[in-house]
Amino acid sequence: MNKVYLSIGTNIGDREQNLKLALQQLEGKTDVSVKAISSIYETAPVGYVDQPAFLNIALLIETSHSALEMLQICQFVENELGRVREIRWGPRIIDLDILLYNNDNIEVENLIVPHPRMFERAFVLVPLLEIADGYESPQLEMAKFSLESMNLVAEGITKWKTINSADEFL
Template sequence: MNKVYLSLGTNIGDREHNLKYAVHMLQKDKDVKVCDVSSIYETAPVGYTEQASFLNIAVLIETSYSPLEILELCQSVENKLGRIREFRWGPRIIDLDILLYNQENIESENLIVPHPRMFERAFVLVPLMEIAQEPLTSYLQKAKSILSEMDIDQEGINKWKTTNGVEEFVQV
């Protein structure tokens, strides 16, 4: 089974429900096991800042899917929740990004893993490190090191809600 870390974010509508429903949809797939879900973090927008704050989580899944199949699944979940891509870094009902796929380094036309900007974004690293499994892979060690050098208070990241396991989280 492949271990895949995902980042989810939302800033439109019922943000908590959007996250829960997206994880629920992942969990419903017979070839995906949702192993862990981070706490929910409220974060300031990055890039285009004239928009509402985001709620962000990280999720660890195990799957038999290839990286491109996971990408297709993530895009399917986004589409089912009504994701519209108006402009880069704009408001979104849901965003699912593949952060890590095992220890693989993937560069294709449609997918880059590790996510190309994950090491620059505390709103990704904070929830990711909360659920990172030991022993830490080289990418997770890098994430931990970079996060230790960031000023989290300045990054606009606040724990919004603690989660109590996958089963409780996905109750929609």
């Protein structure tokens, strides 16, 4: 089975419900099993800052799907939940990103893994490292190193709600 780490974010509407709906959609897919979910973190917007704060989580998924199939699944979930792409880094009802796929380095037209900006973003690294405890990879070691150099207060990230399992969250 493939280990896939995802980042999910939302800042439009009922943000917590958006995260739950995305999780339900993923769990409803064949050969997608959510093994871990992070706490929910509230984060300041990055890039385009004139928008509401985001809620972010990370998931560990085990799947038999390829990385490109997982990308299609993530995009399907975004579309099902009404994602509209108008402003780069702008407000969104839901955003699913593949952070890591096993220990693979992938660079194709539609997908780059590890996610190209994950090492610069505390809102990705904090939830990711919360659920990656005990799983070693070069990418996670780099993530730990990157996070150590960040000021989380300055990055605008705070724990919003502790989550212990996907079942508890839903």
